[in-house]
Amino acid sequence: MRIGIIGCGNISTIYLKNLPTFEGLTVVGCADLAPERAQAQAVAFNVPWAGSVEDLLARADVDLVVNLTVPAVHAAVSRLALEAGKHVYSEKPLAIHRDDGRALLALAEARGLRIGGAPDTFLGGGLQTCRKLIDDGVIGQPVAATAFMMGHGPETWHPDPAFFYEVGAGPLFDMGPYYITALVNLLGGVQRVSAAARISFPERVISSDPHAGEVIHVKTPTHVVANMDLAGGALATMITSFDVWGSQVPRIEVYGSEATLGVPDPNTFGGPVLLRKAGEKTFSELPLTYGYTVNSRGLGVADMADAIRSGRPARAGGALTYHVLDTMQTILDATEAGTWLNVSSSVERPAALPVGLPPGRVAL
Numbered sequence: 057m058r059i060g061i062i063g064c065g066n067i068s069t070i071y072l073k074n075l076p077t078f079e080g081l082t083v084v085g086c087a088d089l090a091p092e093r094a095q096a097q098a099v100a101f102n103v104p105w106a107g108s109v110e111d112l113l114a115r116a117d118v119d120l121v122v123n124l125t126v127p128a129v130h131a132a133v134s135r136l137a138l139e140a141g142k143h144v145y146s147e148k149p150l151a152i153h154r155d156d157g158r159a160l161l162a163l164a165e166a167r168g169l170r171i172g173g174a175p176d177t178f179l180g181g182g183l184q185t186c187r188k189l190i191d192d193g194v195i196g197q198p199v200a201a202t203a204f205m206m207g208h209g210p211e212t213w214h215p216d217p218a219f220f221y222e223v224g225a226g227p228l229f230d231m232g233p234y235y236i237t238a239l240v241n242l243l244g245g246v247q248r249v250s251a252a253a254r255i256s257f258p259e260r261v262i263s264s265d266p267h268a269g270e271v272i273h274v275k276t277p278t279h280v281v282a283n284m285d286l287a288g289g290a291l292a293t294m295i296t297s298f299d300v301w302g303s304q305v306p307r308i309e310v311y312g313s314e315a316t317l318g319v320p321d322p323n324t325f326g327g328p329v330l331l332r333k334a335g336e337k338t339f340s341e342l343p344l345t346y347g348y349t350v351n352s353r354g355l356g357v358a359d360m361a362d363a364i365r366s367g368r369p370a371r372a373g374g375a376l377t378y379h380v381l382d383t384m385q386t387i388l389d390a391t392e393a394g395t396w397l398n399v400s401s402s403v404e405r406p407a408a409l410p411v412g413l414p415p416g417r418v419a420l
Contacts, residue, residue, distance in 0.1 A: 057081055057361035060112045062133055063124030064088040064097045067147060070353045071122060072101040078358035079416045087112040113140040122357055123147060127224050131156035134171065138163045143364060145357045146173035148233040150377040152224025154385045157378045164374060170364055172373040175234050176356025178241040179371060180325025181349035184409050186317060188345055190242055191408065194331070195312025198243055201292040203235040204305040209298035211262045211272060218272050221260060226276035227296035228384055231323070235294055236380045238308060238322035244287030245403040246383045251390040253277035256299040282387045325352045347413055359418045371406035379403040
């Protein structure tokens with residue numbers, strides 16, 4: 057599968073490093089609105105071609121586009137790629153508006169193409185180990201889950217943090233996809249939500265270079281609390297925040313009738329995985345039963361490519377990425393409505409990865 061990358065900012069480096077390590081993937085070109093940025097990444101990672109977005113989409117040797125642009129233009133770039141006859145894997149979120157996400161799925165289906173996207177961290181060794189523990193009945197019947205992403209925003213470290221505070225970003229749309237995707241993978245799709253949200257600090261001062269001292273005017277909620285009913289019957293509580301200076305709460309915990317499962321940070325691929333069974337007084341760390349435990353971004357691209365070749369559903373496919381978008385938008389809608397709202401879409405849990413995969417492969 058011949059890959060073309062659109063968007064050569066910070067996140068492109070790990071994709072360009074990892075994609076060639078997967079069986080059956082070749083990066084043939086990269087593009088960016090700033091041609092010098094695309095050229096620099098092409099030189100750094102031995103990519104044979106770099107140029108404009110239009111030229112990349114016109115190339116016959118690009119089968120699948122990896123869309124690494126900023127969230128506000130995810131939908132527009134993905135639409136152009138689909139219209140050019142390319143499969144699409146997009147960085148999260150799929151789009152910043154529900155209607156745009158739904159239109160992308162419809163366009164892909166009409167063109168006989170695949171679309172999906174990040175995060176693919178749920179395919180890492182940590183979350184796949186947790187999935188197997190749940191599926192094997194180790195924790196008994198899942199009853200509930202909590203998920204916390206608590207921090208103080210990216211203006212202290214990111215070189216260009218303003219877009220994090222635009223509509224379609226904030227802690228929910230920026231980090232929520234990791235947590236919601238992890239919960240869906242472990243416990244099933246989201247059926248209904250209630251929520252509350254606020255903008256705690258309407259203005260943020262950037263302290264990172266090169267924009268240190270500039271003021272960001274916040275346009276999206278920065279502290280979001282959501283309750284979710286999951287398809288498997290468990291109840292989940294999630295908080296995503298850019299408004300706290302520190303926290304000691306766990307990233308994700310799943311509570312079962314027989315044990316509590318400590319789930320690792322869903323923005324990573326590894327562990328630790330912790331388990332405390334009924335009657336025990338402490339948590340024990342469990343060995344990981346899957347590979348891909350270091351930063352393996354691009355794993356979802358490899359899985360999509362294999363799914364296209366074999367005709368099976370992609371694990372990080374359009375149904376999942378749209379359901380996550382739909383859930384996040386419904387959470388924001390619920391904050392305005394002040395009541396429980398049903399999530400209009402549904403999704404099956406993606407298939408677990410096979411145990412014993414060799415490095416660079418997603419199928420035995």
